[in-house]
Amino acid sequence: MRIFLTVLLGLLAPVAVVGGGLVAETVSHDNLTDEVVDRVEATYPGWRITDSNVRGRPYVVSAAQDRVSTAYVDLAVREGSASLLVQELDLATDVAERTALFVTVPYPAPATPVAGPNEISPRARVGGQVVTFSARLQGERLRVGASAGPSPRSVDLPGFAGMRIARTPVATDQGVVVELEARRVPLRRA
Structure with a gap:
């Protein structure tokens, strides 16, 4: 009987350790997601x-260090879509080293991106005409311009006035994607 109990405990101990580790990892992930x-x-x-998605395993280590290395947060907008990328958020100081907001602005009419294989471009074919898109941020309003024809609608971005346009817009199947970024952004809890 003792041999049986010894063998049983020998088998159960690693299972308990692994199970405890998985539980700790899940709890840490959920807590970090709630923080973001x-x-x-x-x-x-x-x-x-x-939607939100926190990255940076092991989460137990990230939680112990009060740090979120990367998080993606999808935001609802009236038209199009927006995703906020939060990088290197220090939960102790309430500062993210970098945030990037990817805003997809719908085309003013049906369009097809114009780019070669493995290439991105600010151009799309709209109504049979090749159009190049540009972007500018005026306060909290993102304006996407078109080289010809009507421009896409402007998008209001309340709270994002301190950002800057990171690079040339990209024409995609869903619309014109504009990347805005800011450095050393305070992200405080309510």
Whole structure:
């Protein structure tokens, strides 16, 4: 009987350790996700979060270091879509080293991106005409211009006035994607 109990305990101990590790990892992931969501909601109160995804395993280590290496937060907009990338968020100082907001602005009419294989471009064919898109941020309003024909609608971005346009817009199947970025962004809890 003792041999049986010894063998049984020998088999159960690793299972308990692995199970405990998985539980700790899941709890840490959920806590880090809650931290990011709470901070984004408090910093940008006019936005509704539709999804979030925290990266950076092991989560137990990230939680112990009060740090989120990368998080993606999808935001609801009236037209198009927006995703906020939060990088190197220090939960102790409430500062993200970098945030990037990817805003997809719908085309003014049906369009097809114009780019070669493995290439991105600010151009799309709209109504049979090749159009190059540009972007500018005026306060909290993102304006996407077109080299010909009508421009896409402007997008209001409440709370994002301190950002700058990171690079040339990209024409995609869904619309014109504009990347805005900011450095050393305070993301405080409510």
